[in-house]
Amino acid sequence: MRLNKKERQRLxxxxxxxxxxxxxEELAEKFSVSIQxxxxxxxxxxxxxxxxxxxxxxxxxxxxxxxxxxxxxxxGEIIDIELDEHxxxxxxxxxxxxxxxxxxxxxxxLFAQANSLAVAVINDELAxxxxxxxxxxxxxxxxERVIAKAKVVEKEMEKGRTVVHVESFVNHELVFKGEFHxxxxxxxxxxxx
Amino acid sequence: MRLNKKERQRLxxxxxxxxxxxxxEELAEKFSVSIQxxxxxxxxxxxxxxxxxxxxxxxxxxxxxxxxxxxxxxxGEIIDIELDEHxxxxxxxxxxxxxxxxxxxxxxxLFAQANSLAVAVINDELAxxxxxxxxxxxxxxxxERVIAKAKVVEKEMEKGRTVVHVESFVNHELVFKGEFHxxxxxxxxxxxx
DNA sequence: ACTACTATTAGTACCTAGTCATAAAATCAG
DNA sequence: CTGATTTTATGACTAGGTACTAATAGTAGT
Numbered sequence: 001m002r003l004n005k006k007e008r009q010r011l012x013x014x015x016x017x018x019x020x021x022x023x024x025e026e027l028a029e030k031f032s033v034s035i036q037x038x039x040x041x042x043x044x045x046x047x048x049x050x051x052x053x054x055x056x057x058x059x060x061x062x063x064x065x066x067x068x069x070x071x072x073x074x075x076g077e078i079i080d081i082e083l084d085e086h087x088x089x090x091x092x093x094x095x096x097x098x099x100x101x102x103x104x105x106x107x108x109x110l111f112a113q114a115n116s117l118a119v120a121v122i123n124d125e126l127a128x129x130x131x132x133x134x135x136x137x138x139x140x141x142x143x144e145r146v147i148a149k150a151k152v153v154e155k156e157m158e159k160g161r162t163v164v165h166v167e168s169f170v171n172h173e174l175v176f177k178g179e180f181h182x183x184x185x186x187x188x189x190x191x192x193x
Numbered sequence: 194m195r196l197n198k199k200e201r202q203r204l205x206x207x208x209x210x211x212x213x214x215x216x217x218e219e220l221a222e223k224f225s226v227s228i229q230x231x232x233x234x235x236x237x238x239x240x241x242x243x244x245x246x247x248x249x250x251x252x253x254x255x256x257x258x259x260x261x262x263x264x265x266x267x268x269g270e271i272i273d274i275e276l277d278e279h280x281x282x283x284x285x286x287x288x289x290x291x292x293x294x295x296x297x298x299x300x301x302x303l304f305a306q307a308n309s310l311a312v313a314v315i316n317d318e319l320a321x322x323x324x325x326x327x328x329x330x331x332x333x334x335x336x337e338r339v340i341a342k343a344k345v346v347e348k349e350m351e352k353g354r355t356v357v358h359v360e361s362f363v364n365h366e367l368v369f370k371g372e373f374h375x376x377x378x379x380x381x382x383x384x385x386x
Numbered sequence: 387a388c389t390a391c392t393a394t395t396a397g398t399a400c401c402t403a404g405t406c407a408t409a410a411a412a413t414c415a416g
Numbered sequence: 417c418t419g420a421t422t423t424t425a426t427g428a429c430t431a432g433g434t435a436c437t438a439a440t441a442g443t444a445g446t
Binding site for chain 3: 023024025039049050051052
């Protein structure tokens with residue numbers, strides 16, 4: 001079954017992205033066209049030849065020294081906050097957050113975003129998490145933007161405990177849900193900073 | 194300055210290991226010998242040609258044949274693992290893990306260690322966390338070494354679900370406890386050529 | 387000095403996975 | 417059916433090799 005040019009080029013791009021180790025010959029066979037057609041396609045799409053592609057992959061691998069992730073990126077960016085009430089933060093899922101294999105975000109990044117939002121929303125010098133129940137509702141993929149919303153639901157100031165609910169969304173779709181029991185050290189009255 | 198064969202071959206091996214992207218021609222120049230000598234050396238030392246070397250580096254990155262989870266993706270260092278049974282990992286709490294204010298470790302790092310250990314202990318292509326209950330039992334401070342122990346407690350293979358318990362210790366003192374409900378996807382046959 | 391030996395260099399044919407350029411054939415749209 | 421687009425064919429050239437044969441250089445032992 002021969003496809004038209006547009007469709008073929010679309011699939012070509014995909015195929016090569018998925019497996020950069022494929023030769024023009026194999027591609028020609030796959031799409032039932034001549035090698036020359038594949039080469040014209042690559043030319044039009046600016047896809048380099050096999051050896052260049054392999055080299056690129058290798059170089060990326062070889063010069064990979066960016067192992068640690070800065071804290072700012074783990075936590076996400078706080079875009080709205082009202083202390084002791086609610087807060088919203090935003091995290092863009094990038095290469096460093098996902099399993100290489102399938103581009104699904106690793107759970108602990110979603111947890112980190114939610115947990116640090118829960119810490120931030122507490123109006124205190126410092127809050128600590130003591131207990132937490134969480135649920136990963138659907139997988140989050142590379143490139144998606146996760147918006148976490150925290151809400152303080154219980155304030156038991158005397159005991160120094162507070163409960164925060166966090167829900168995280170991708171395009172208004174719930175992807176993560178967590179309940180965080182926070183400990184806040186003894187309050188000093190009227191001290192605001 | 195020409196070296197003798199032995200010395201040249203020793204350096205050759207080193208040079209290529211350090212920079213696999215070097216051609217025979219460049220090597221010949223570097224050691225002031227002919228290209229043929231370099232090729233004889235590679236033959237004797239069983240060093241493949243440039244393109245093969247590059248391909249190897251690339252493939253390592255692209256992970257065509259890596260069985261389970263690559264170790265570097267685990268937070269902390271795995272020091273013992275028996276798939277589907279138990280695993281132990283170690284995490285030294287450094288500057289980047291703590292609140293600057295009081296040098297207490299941020300909760301999500303303990304979670305990350307435990308969570309990735311739970312993922313790693315599952316003997317499958319890839320496991321995902323669906324649900325988790327956790328408790329932060331005592332604060333962990335800068336400089337402390339956290340040892341996390343994961344134990345697979347329930348295997349319901351048909352449903353693709355597994356429960357893993359993780360307990361983390363500092364000097365035999367329990368600091369963190371968590372229950373992780375993991376999902377293991379249905380196996381797909383490798384389609385690669 | 388002659389021989390034996392290793393080390394090095396030279397040269398040729400062939401390979402893969404391409405490149406670039408030109409021309410011809412096939413297919414599709416109006 | 418014509419003209420434009422798309423596809424295929426062909427030939428010449430490239431990098432970075434392999435595999436093989438043959439010649440030369442250098443050194444050691446007798």
